[in-house]
Amino acid sequence: MFVCEKKIPSSASLQAFDAAARHGNFVRAANELSLTEGAISRQIARLEDLLNCKLFDRIGSRVKLNPVGVRYAHHVRETLDRLERDTQYIMSLPEGSKSLDIAVLPTFSSRWLIPRLNGFKDLYPTITLNIAAKTTPFILPGSGFDAVIHFEHPAWTGMRRQFLFQENLLPVCNPKLLTNDDVNRQLNELPRIHRRQNPNAWHQYAQENGIRLDNPDQGVRYYLHEMAIAAAIGGQGVALVPQGYVEHELSSGKLVSPWPVSSCLSKKFCLIKPTETGINEAALENFERWLLTETRTLNSLAT
The missing domain is CATH 3.40.190.290 (D-Maltodextrin-Binding Protein; domain 2)
Known part of the structure; x- marks a missing residue:
């Protein structure tokens, strides 16, 4: 029986992308997540490979979300926020x-x-x-x-x-x-x-x-x-x-x-x-x- 592989990014890649999207900067994203800039860059690269498209325009040392990245960042932010709310709710149940x-x-x-x-x-x-x-x-x-x-x-x-x-x-x-x-x-x-x-x-x-x-x-x-x-x-x-x-x-x-x-x-x-x-x-x-x-x-x- 054919089983379709689910295209679900790792939580590490999504968190790295979310931080980089909010800050517009890999260094500040790395500082927020207590990672190195290289680790952020590698997580973003893995995510882009999975999606088969670029999410950032790179201008020298700066990065900026492209139109696809802007749209994807919105959905990722909603997903992470909902996951955090659900997790806190379950933790609070007696x-x-x-x-x-x-x-x-x-x-x-x-x-x-x-x-x-x-x-x-x-x-x-x-x-x-x-x-x-x-x-x-x-x-x-x-x-x-x-x-x-x-x-x-x-x-x-x-x-x-x-x-x-x-x-x-x-x-x-x-x-x-x-x-x-x-x-x-x-x-x-x-x-x-x-x-x-x-x-x-x-x-x-x-x-x-x-x-x-x-x-x-x-x-x-x-x-x-x-x-x-x-x-x-x-x-x-x-x-x-x-x-x-x-x-x-x-x-x-x-x-x-x-x-x-x-x-x-x-x-x-x-x-x-x-x-x-x-x-x-x-x-x-x-x-x-x-x-x-x-x-x-x-x-x-x-x-």
Whole structure:
């Protein structure tokens, strides 16, 4: 069977190249790494031989990255930085602990998940949760994530999926914007705040609830629900946002919603897991069990 040889430079060559690229000088790179200038030069030569191209333009005793070198230096710097972060993280883990890397939609993470994580920590003190924001679906196997909290999407076909809750949208605004009892007329008159990824939401909401909106496309557009919520709190207009993300603001009076919640503008959120179980499966099962308990409140809002 033919096996393709991997083209992976040695760590010594990459460190020498990174130092030389940052300093633009082999002597200073050698001083940083406690090597000789000759050792730096030999490591760079080996790297260039592997790549079959030059990375530096040599001008007398000076060196300068050529365009290929500039591009490669950027990727090498990112790789070394990531390797250092991962190494420090593993070194910091207490003995016997487990860690989970979970990808989550940004607003769900900041407004709902993270504020509740103390409860998870109390139940499972030996499990460390690392949360990363992901706005779009991606290929889960090989991504470095143990699971994803996201809405249903064809990208997750073949993955293990556990339904968590139904996300329903609700119009909200600063109470100062409501000046009379005819709230439907005011919804037509007030500035509307849109989420860029769902430009037809207001049109669909008006049709569903029989509310007249003369220009449903009018208004500013924001990328995240978090941004739209902040704009609504600031009095910029009416935002159509997930009901479960603004429960605190509604109960405290920072936001009000005299309009009905939408039943057609909804998404099913799931915990998506790889098909094959991994070394963190037991920890992931504990996280899933905790999530199912916590999301009961979100499901009660949708009924």
